[in-house]
Amino acid sequence: MSVGILILIVLGLALLGYFVGRQRALSKAANEGRKLHSLPSYYGQFLALFTAVPALILLAAWLFVQPMLIESHVSGLIPDSAIPEGGARSLVMSDVRRIADGLDALMEQGGLGEEDLTRMRADLTNIRSRLAEVGIALGSNVPVEVFDAAKTYRSEKNTGSLLMTIAVLGLSLAAGGWAFMRIRPELRARNNSETFVKALLLGSSLVAILTTVGIVGSLLFETFHFFQIYPAKDFFFSTVWNPQFRGGSDLGILPLLWGTFYVSFVALVVAVPIGLMIAIYLSEYAGRALRNLAKPAIEVLAGIPTIVYGLFALITVGPFLRDWIAQPMGLGTSSSSVLTAGLVMGIMLIPFVSSLSDDIINAVPQAMRDGSYGLGATQSETIRQVILPAALPGVVGAILLAASRAIGETMIVVLGAGAAARLGLNPFDAMTTVTVKIVSQLTGDTEFASPETLVAFALGLTLFVFTLGLNVLALYIVRKYREQYE
Amino acid sequence: MSDTIASTDSAAAAGPRKGSLLVLDKRTRKRNASEARFRLMGQIAVAIGVLALVGLLTSILMNGLSSFRQTYIQVSVYLDPAKLDKNGNRNLEDIAKVTTFGYAPLLKKALADKMAKEGISIEGLSEKDAAALISKEAPADLRRYVLAHPTSIGKTVSFNLLASGRIDGYYKGRVTMESAKLDRNVSPQQLMLADKLKADGVLTTRFNWEFFTAPDASDTRPEAAGLGVAILGSAYMMLVVLVLSLPLGVAASIYLEEFAPQNALTDLIEVNIANLAAVPSIVFGILGLAVFINFAGLPQSAPIVGGLVLTLMTLPTIIIATRAALKAVPPSIRDAALGVGASKMQSVFHHVLPLAMPGILTGTIIGLAQALGETAPLLLIGMVAFVREYPGAPPEGFFDPASALPVQVYNWTQRGDPAFVERASGAIIVLLVFLVLMNLIAIILRRRFERRW
Numbered sequence: 001m002s003v004g005i006l007i008l009i010v011l012g013l014a015l016l017g018y019f020v021g022r023q024r025a026l027s028k029a030a031n032e033g034r035k036l037h038s039l040p041s042y043y044g045q046f047l048a049l050f051t052a053v054p055a056l057i058l059l060a061a062w063l064f065v066q067p068m069l070i071e072s073h074v075s076g077l078i079p080d081s082a083i084p085e086g087g088a089r090s091l092v093m094s095d096v097r098r099i100a101d102g103l104d105a106l107m108e109q110g111g112l113g114e115e116d117l118t119r120m121r122a123d124l125t126n127i128r129s130r131l132a133e134v135g136i137a138l139g140s141n142v143p144v145e146v147f148d149a150a151k152t153y154r155s156e157k158n159t160g161s162l163l164m165t166i167a168v169l170g171l172s173l174a175a176g177g178w179a180f181m182r183i184r185p186e187l188r189a190r191n192n193s194e195t196f197v198k199a200l201l202l203g204s205s206l207v208a209i210l211t212t213v214g215i216v217g218s219l220l221f222e223t224f225h226f227f228q229i230y231p232a233k234d235f236f237f238s239t240v241w242n243p244q245f246r247g248g249s250d251l252g253i254l255p256l257l258w259g260t261f262y263v264s265f266v267a268l269v270v271a272v273p274i275g276l277m278i279a280i281y282l283s284e285y286a287g288r289a290l291r292n293l294a295k296p297a298i299e300v301l302a303g304i305p306t307i308v309y310g311l312f313a314l315i316t317v318g319p320f321l322r323d324w325i326a327q328p329m330g331l332g333t334s335s336s337s338v339l340t341a342g343l344v345m346g347i348m349l350i351p352f353v354s355s356l357s358d359d360i361i362n363a364v365p366q367a368m369r370d371g372s373y374g375l376g377a378t379q380s381e382t383i384r385q386v387i388l389p390a391a392l393p394g395v396v397g398a399i400l401l402a403a404s405r406a407i408g409e410t411m412i413v414v415l416g417a418g419a420a421a422r423l424g425l426n427p428f429d430a431m432t433t434v435t436v437k438i439v440s441q442l443t444g445d446t447e448f449a450s451p452e453t454l455v456a457f458a459l460g461l462t463l464f465v466f467t468l469g470l471n472v473l474a475l476y477i478v479r480k481y482r483e484q485y486e
Numbered sequence: 487m488s489d490t491i492a493s494t495d496s497a498a499a500a501g502p503r504k505g506s507l508l509v510l511d512k513r514t515r516k517r518n519a520s521e522a523r524f525r526l527m528g529q530i531a532v533a534i535g536v537l538a539l540v541g542l543l544t545s546i547l548m549n550g551l552s553s554f555r556q557t558y559i560q561v562s563v564y565l566d567p568a569k570l571d572k573n574g575n576r577n578l579e580d581i582a583k584v585t586t587f588g589y590a591p592l593l594k595k596a597l598a599d600k601m602a603k604e605g606i607s608i609e610g611l612s613e614k615d616a617a618a619l620i621s622k623e624a625p626a627d628l629r630r631y632v633l634a635h636p637t638s639i640g641k642t643v644s645f646n647l648l649a650s651g652r653i654d655g656y657y658k659g660r661v662t663m664e665s666a667k668l669d670r671n672v673s674p675q676q677l678m679l680a681d682k683l684k685a686d687g688v689l690t691t692r693f694n695w696e697f698f699t700a701p702d703a704s705d706t707r708p709e710a711a712g713l714g715v716a717i718l719g720s721a722y723m724m725l726v727v728l729v730l731s732l733p734l735g736v737a738a739s740i741y742l743e744e745f746a747p748q749n750a751l752t753d754l755i756e757v758n759i760a761n762l763a764a765v766p767s768i769v770f771g772i773l774g775l776a777v778f779i780n781f782a783g784l785p786q787s788a789p790i791v792g793g794l795v796l797t798l799m800t801l802p803t804i805i806i807a808t809r810a811a812l813k814a815v816p817p818s819i820r821d822a823a824l825g826v827g828a829s830k831m832q833s834v835f836h837h838v839l840p841l842a843m844p845g846i847l848t849g850t851i852i853g854l855a856q857a858l859g860e861t862a863p864l865l866l867i868g869m870v871a872f873v874r875e876y877p878g879a880p881p882e883g884f885f886d887p888a889s890a891l892p893v894q895v896y897n898w899t900q901r902g903d904p905a906f907v908e909r910a911s912g913a914i915i916v917l918l919v920f921l922v923l924m925n926l927i928a929i930i931l932r933r934r935f936e937r938r939w
Contacts, residue, residue, distance in 0.1 A: 004881050067783050194831040198745055204737035205746075208758045208805075211798050215769060218776035274531045281528025290532075297536050303925065305859025307892040308546065308914050314899060315907055316545040347538045354535070378517055380524035401764070408766025410862035411892075415899060435768050439862065442775065443870050460772040464765065471764045 006059065006165060010172050014052035017176050021047030021183055029185045038190035043183055046193045050179035053200070055172035062164045070160060074153045079145055092146060095138065099127070099150035100157070102136035117151070219464060222457035230451040235458060241421035243441065243452045251455045253462065255421040259431040263342045263417060264406035266427065270346025272399055275353030280383055282354075283361050302351035306411040313344040313416030321428070332428030336418030339427040345412050349402045356401065360394030361387060393481035400474035404467045410435040434459050546918070550911025552658045556694035556709065557649040559620055559683065563596040564642045565632060576636045586625035593620055593628070593647075606682045611675040619676060619683075621648035623703060623710035648696075649689060651709045651905050653680050657691050660904055697912065701874050702894065708905035711898070713913055715873050719789050719888030720858060722877065726793025726884065727800055727857050732850055734797075735804030736839075742805075743812045744834050763802035770799050771863030779867060786868030787887040789877065795863045800853040807849020811842040816939045844935035851928040855921050861892040869893045891917045 022044035029036045036043070075093055083092055103117060120127075127142040183189075227235070230251060238252025278298060282291050318335035321343075326332040364387050372382040388395070418430025419440065441456040448454075505511065510518070569588055573580055594617035601607065601616065624647040632639065648654075652672035655661040657680075666674045683689040700712025738759075746752040774795035778784050784791050815838050823833035869890060877886035889897070891913060898910040 064782065068781075190829065194829060197831060198741070201737045201741035201745065204734045205741045205755050207734055208738065208755055208762060208801065211762060211773070211801070212758045214777050215765070215773045218773055218781075219769075222776060274534055277528050277531035278535050281525075281532055285525060285528055286532075294532050294536060297539055301535065301539050301542075303855070303921065304542070305861070305892060305917065305921070307859065307861045307895050308542070308918065311895065311899060311910060311914055312542050312545055315549060315911070316541075347542070350535050350538070378521040380521045381517065383524070404764060405766075408768065410766070410768045411896070415896075435766070435862070438768055438772070439865055442772075442866050443868075448780070457772065457776070460769055464769050467764065467766055468761060471761065 003059070003063065006168060007056070010052055010055045010059070010168065013172055013176065014048040017051040018044035018048040021180065024180065024183050025185070025189070028183065032185060034185040036185050037188050042189040042193055043187070046187075046189045047176060047179045047183065049193055049196045051172050051176035053196070054175050055168050058171050059164070059168045062167070066160045066164065070153065070156045073156065074149050077149050077152060081145070095146060096150045096153050098136055098138070099131065099142065099147065100154040102131040103150065103154055105136065106130065215464065219457055219461040222454055223461045225449070226451060226454035226458045230455070235455070239423060241437070243455070245446065245452075247450070249452055251451065253434070253459065255423050256432065256434045256437055256459070258423050259338070259417070259421065260407055260433040260435075262338050262427075262431060263345065263413060263433055264403055266338060266342025267345035267349055267406045268399065268403055270343060271349035271353050271402060274346075275350045276357050276395065278350065278354045279357035279361055283358055284379060284383060298351045298354055301347065302355070306348065306409060309344050309348050310411040310415035313340050313412055317344055318416060326428040332426060334418060334428070334430045336416055336430045337428045338417060338431050341413045341417035342427070344416055345406055345409055348409075348412065349406060352405060353398055353402050356398035357391075357395055360391045360398065363394070364390045390483055393478050397474040397478040400470050400477070404470040404474070407470070408435065408463060408467050410439060414439060434463050438463070546911050546914055549908060550913075550915045553908045553912025554694050554697060555658075555691050556696070557654040557657050557689060557691045558646045559649050559689050560644060560646050561593065561596045561600060561620070561688075562642050562644045563592050563628065565639045566592060567640045570632060571639050576639065578633065578636060581636055581639075582633060584629070586629055589625040589628045590617070593617060593624060600688065604686055606679065606686070608675050608679050608682070611679060615673065615676055616679060619650055619653055619680060621650045621707060621709050623648055623707050648709050649680070651707065651903065653677070654709050655905055656680060658908070660908075697909075698916070701876065702872060702889065702897070705901050705903065708903050708909060711906070711909055713891065713894060713916060715876055716889045716891045716894035716913070717916075718876055719792075720891045722789035722880065722884055722888065723793045723796060723890060724854055724858060725880070726790060727796045727854060728850070730793065730797040731800045731804055731853070735801050736808055736846060738801075739805050739808035739812060740834060740839070743809050744830070744838075759802050759805055763806065767799060767860055768862040768866065770795050771866030773798070774863060774867045785885050785887065787871050787873065787889075788885050789888050790884040791867045792864050792869065792890060793884070795867060796857040796860060799860065799863065800857045803853040803856060804850055807852070808842070808846045811845025811849065812838060814845065814939070815841050841937070844931055848928045848932045851924055851931070855924040855928075858920060858924070859892055859917065861896055864890050864893050865896065870897060872897070
């Protein structure tokens, strides 16, 4: 029975349980002549929650654990002799899965029964051509062990599915039955069901922790694998990035880090002055008309997806910089360059810096401004000598947050900065960043367990640590140096 | 005391007051000039910001608007039974055996007949070159039509077929007579033929509906590439995000806002949510690849995986917006509910939550709009693949391979033909229109239903 139908049945049972529970509570109260503790609907809710929630949790856990168990068991059944030269167990396992799917298809379309399938043997039937008839293509003829493993896989999957259906429905009915027995007029149904709901709410909040654990766990796990097959010293200190399809790659992070920092530096040089001045001008100088026009326009810049900026860099800014500035001055011939990506990324960060600075500048109390004006300072002197120093920790925090955003940005650099990993100073050269390489290593054709693919996890971990560090630093600076007014 | 008086006297006597109050002295002038410069810098900054926005939108529009028009050729094709149905019994299986190679000569003949009828001839143009005016996708369209209407074999049917990419580019300014001389795929004679056909009304450039409905096409046929699969994939993913993140986000916010005690677990949850909001999107893609595809074995490039990854990304946004909405409901409402005898849970679910709903919905729509534009995490879960079939109907359709709007844009920018750049810009216009719509709905909701307490 498919998972979707199972879920619908459990939910249907819960709905049924609601009405049954409610009815039972009412009838019991009428029979015993006593008043119910809670509103009748709470008795129904009590029964429904117990019917649905444990069963659905069991279903989710089973779906998670069953594939792992079956994979490891069937993988152990395949002897080493069945693995072809230079191949891997995982490739044989994927063949096993496809043959199992093909057998299912054969049963559906070819009209074969279970008996025929159990009797089918790889050395007597041409499995490859039979499967090709139902649309499953295999690269080579099927060895006997692999075919037997496929049959075992299929039968274990079917048994697992059946057991899961029985277990889930059984738990649903059992829990529902137990709750049904407990329904009496004195039962504090409302309190019980509210405690249940509170537990569900707590569970939803734990998803956030689970996500972080998942991120850190998966990154650490695969990075650990990576450092087992590639020395960590070379990764962190080598200045050459040159992945080769056949192995023997040089995977040093330094050129990528340099590219990342260079592009982010250019982006901040563009975004911070402009964003800060926009915030100052709009909050101190601008009239209402200009503010109502300019503020939404800047906010729109914040809402535009980064792929749009990437395309803008690729088709407009890049060629413009190359044709009008780089080529005439002989500084470079590529339209993807650090300056292209940095400029566009700066434009993307302007609303970010501007809105954060705006909040900070508005938080400086009016009394300080008034005091400064009272002493005879002009507006710009007030801003430069009174407000900005007071707002400085917040502004520094905003700059750090913008830097963290710039470091983690992907699409603009993928489309605007090119793929050449080099340690150079010319801003008109193409230089690549950590995020571009993560994308290119994980969307390439290399095998998953090779160092060329696993390096992406190491890069991701580095990126995660950097951005997390910057955010924590920003928070710390703001907290420590913030002036407490009043 | 006399010293001080003497000193001030001497200061005053050292020089009589220079100039009048109405004439600014040097220092004041410098300060005023510095003030004016500062003000000017602010104005320039605002101008740069607004100009950047205008430049961005103009560049995208200029490049992309032309993708909404497409060139079509109208030909009457005689569906020759001798070529399409040799046995003559209109058996679908036999008809299906004829590949597109069998249909292409029919098109060639149809165009040649049309040219002969109108008396058009260009010197130096062979029949094969003339037929190259029609897109290579057209034989497949013809075949699909014949398989759907087998009774039409033997009749002459008029078709509106796509013109080839270079001809389309000619009418959009990408291809000129000069560039055609150097181009391998088109010749000036073909362009002259196209002009003659256009004068006769056979070739028309009209609004391109297929841009929204057709699936992606191969590298050599940019004229047939469309957004159908991408729009459907994005819609599925938004559905998954909505169904998963709204209940989870609201439940988590209610817990944190109303029920959470002040202990270490609560602090941990809050710190985690703040951190997740700042994690780069590509790290979520890595998480999706490692957990959902490798560990749980879900299919690559499927909307369900994309939806799950985007849910995790949207959750912090929804939680932050919902908490703000819940905080905005005044405590008097909660107290009044408790005073009438409700329990805490009842007061939250029956009173506070309905009143916070507009803010929650606004936050959700904005979160969805952000999720719609995300590209990086989707690239890592395998969505960079070329998908030609539509995903099926839900719920099985969630597990079929699909694409997404921003990923399709990225895909198209990686191809060589400049016609794809135009289409990528057109796709971005579609994406921006969706985003503007969603943000407008959020703003209207907020204006209409928000209450100022």
